[in-house]
Amino acid sequence: MSDILDMRDVVGGYGEADILLGVTLRAAPSEIVVIVGPNGAGKSTAMKAIFGLLHVRGGTIRVDGADITGLEPNRIVEAGVCYVPQVNNVFREMTVHENLEMGAFLRSGDLSAAYDRVYALFPDLKERRKALAGNLSGGQRQMVAMGRALMLEPKLLLLDEPTAGLSPKYMEQIFRICRDVRDTGVTILLVEQHAKQALAFADRGYVLASGVNRHEGTGAELLADEDVAAMFLGG
Amino acid sequence: MDAMELINFYLVPGIVVGSIYALGAVGITLVFAILRYAHLAHGDLATFGAFLALGVVTLGGVSPYVALPVAMAVTAAVAVGIDRTFYAYLRERPKIVTVMASLGVALMVRAVVQIVWGVDSQTYTRGIVRPENWFGIRIRDREIVTVLAMIALVVALQLFLKYSKWGKAMRAMSDNPDLALLSGVDNRKVVLLTWTIVGGLCAAAGVFLGLNYELKALMGWTMLLPMFAAAILGGVGRVEGAVLGGLIVGIAEEMSALFLPTEYKAATAFAILLLMLLVRPTGLLKGKVL
Numbered sequence: 001m002s003d004i005l006d007m008r009d010v011v012g013g014y015g016e017a018d019i020l021l022g023v024t025l026r027a028a029p030s031e032i033v034v035i036v037g038p039n040g041a042g043k044s045t046a047m048k049a050i051f052g053l054l055h056v057r058g059g060t061i062r063v064d065g066a067d068i069t070g071l072e073p074n075r076i077v078e079a080g081v082c083y084v085p086q087v088n089n090v091f092r093e094m095t096v097h098e099n100l101e102m103g104a105f106l107r108s109g110d111l112s113a114a115y116d117r118v119y120a121l122f123p124d125l126k127e128r129r130k131a132l133a134g135n136l137s138g139g140q141r142q143m144v145a146m147g148r149a150l151m152l153e154p155k156l157l158l159l160d161e162p163t164a165g166l167s168p169k170y171m172e173q174i175f176r177i178c179r180d181v182r183d184t185g186v187t188i189l190l191v192e193q194h195a196k197q198a199l200a201f202a203d204r205g206y207v208l209a210s211g212v213n214r215h216e217g218t219g220a221e222l223l224a225d226e227d228v229a230a231m232f233l234g235g
Numbered sequence: 236m237d238a239m240e241l242i243n244f245y246l247v248p249g250i251v252v253g254s255i256y257a258l259g260a261v262g263i264t265l266v267f268a269i270l271r272y273a274h275l276a277h278g279d280l281a282t283f284g285a286f287l288a289l290g291v292v293t294l295g296g297v298s299p300y301v302a303l304p305v306a307m308a309v310t311a312a313v314a315v316g317i318d319r320t321f322y323a324y325l326r327e328r329p330k331i332v333t334v335m336a337s338l339g340v341a342l343m344v345r346a347v348v349q350i351v352w353g354v355d356s357q358t359y360t361r362g363i364v365r366p367e368n369w370f371g372i373r374i375r376d377r378e379i380v381t382v383l384a385m386i387a388l389v390v391a392l393q394l395f396l397k398y399s400k401w402g403k404a405m406r407a408m409s410d411n412p413d414l415a416l417l418s419g420v421d422n423r424k425v426v427l428l429t430w431t432i433v434g435g436l437c438a439a440a441g442v443f444l445g446l447n448y449e450l451k452a453l454m455g456w457t458m459l460l461p462m463f464a465a466a467i468l469g470g471v472g473r474v475e476g477a478v479l480g481g482l483i484v485g486i487a488e489e490m491s492a493l494f495l496p497t498e499y500k501a502a503t504a505f506a507i508l509l510l511m512l513l514v515r516p517t518g519l520l521k522g523k524v525l
Contacts, residue, residue, distance in 0.1 A: 051417075074419045083417060091410040094403070102407050105400075106419040148418070 253485020284438025470518025
């Protein structure tokens with residue numbers, strides 16, 4: 001089967017200066033791929049490049065065979081990519097259910113199957129569907145954000161540091177949910193600060209540094225790599 | 236002074252003028268919430284709507300209540316046109332630029348009103364309407380219509396925002412614009428919709444002001460401060476807050492005549508605005524912090 005994500009030699013940045021100097025990322029169907037690396041390596045920037053939030057000056061980005069390089073974010077959503085930002089990723093003044101509804105804004109017709117699917121993944125949310133998202137805990141809010149993105153039934157889900165600021169208990173839970181989501185046939189690409197835990201749970205990983213690929217391999221391979229360990233895992 | 240006198244001469248007029256302020260304040264709060272600037276042309280747009288209704292009344296020989304929906308529809312179209320012509324180009328600039336532009340638009344709209352309808356005071360209907368007596372409370376029909384129309388329009392707006400797809404999109408845009416865009420909401424459609432609603436409400440405020448008092452070229456401009464005071468008092472971005480704020484400002488203005496010379500009526504709104512910004516800038520119903 002062909003790759004869901006095929007990003008080759010991408011160069012780009014927000015303004016004049018390039019932050020990405022040639023990043024290549026691939027993700028196969030139903031795979032969890034994690035991007036790790038030191039601060040300023042361009043991890044989140046690489047993710048934003050996929051979602052069209054960046055000036056891409058070189059390279060190509062394909063999703064399930066279709067070229068999405070340089071498209072507007074709403075066109076990229078239509079191509080089957082959903083993005084969960086690191087912060088401000090829920091509608092705080094809207095209920096949990098309305099948040100999910102906004103996620104499906106571009107869809108028409110019967111959404112009950114999509115709601116059932118998301119509530120099955122996040123039973124906590126079903127109980128609190130009438131609660132305002134802004135009143136939930138950080139971990140539950142992250143679930144709302146992921147649930148919102150999953151309402152469109154994307155092929156590729158981009159998660160920008162989904163465990164930032166969460167307790168270890170919630171971190172485990174988010175990782176477990178990521179596996180459940182993957183098992184429903186969604187490819188997940190995530191950026192993580194908690195490199196060790198993330199590499200241990202992901203199928204494959206990329207190590208970025210200074211805007212270029214440094215290492216790639218399965219999680220176990222990268223964890224065993226001395227260079228990777230010395231770089232930032234801190235033993 | 237007995238209780239009936241207090242109700243008839245202070246509370247009833249306060250609720251009526253408060254309902255008019257509420258209609259304007261709801262529009263101001265929607266512009267604040269979705270477009271994120273203070274719209275200073277709001278008062279003069281209301282004046283425009285009021286005179287437009289006068290035009291329909293004189294040309295068509297119909298009652299002002301028939302002219303109201305016409306004025307609302309045309310003013311909504313004008314508001315959309317103003318946004319397309321002036322504000323759309325300033326969207327990416329700092330918001331203060333648009334605020335200043337809206338002051339310019341206010342002067343332009345007022346000039347149009349003065350050229351077309353003149354500078355003299357006018358009324359929709361001639362003669363004096365005597366109030367009906369309801370168990371000692373004296374209310375004119377137009378006062379009842381003003382309050383009921385405000386309630387009907389606000390309830391309709393709330394239902395639209397709560398249950399319709401595009402109403403939810405407006406709330407989403409107000410709540411988290413970046414995430415709304417990521418969810419595929421078309422910003423331009425939300426802006427168009429917002430101006431349609433705001434223009435219509437604005438005209439309603441103007442028509443009811445003209446109906447209960449008189450039509451003057453400066454009628455809307457003098458209403459601007461109380462409308463802003465009402466929106467901020469209620470909590471910016473809160474429709475129900477704007478209604479509450481409008482009623483409080485209206486009643487407070489009328490009641491102030493008990494203690495202060497009536498010339499100071501207008502200062503009441505200013506005092507409420509200052510006090511609120513000092514004590515509780517998020518408003519009574521916890522709106523956005525500007």
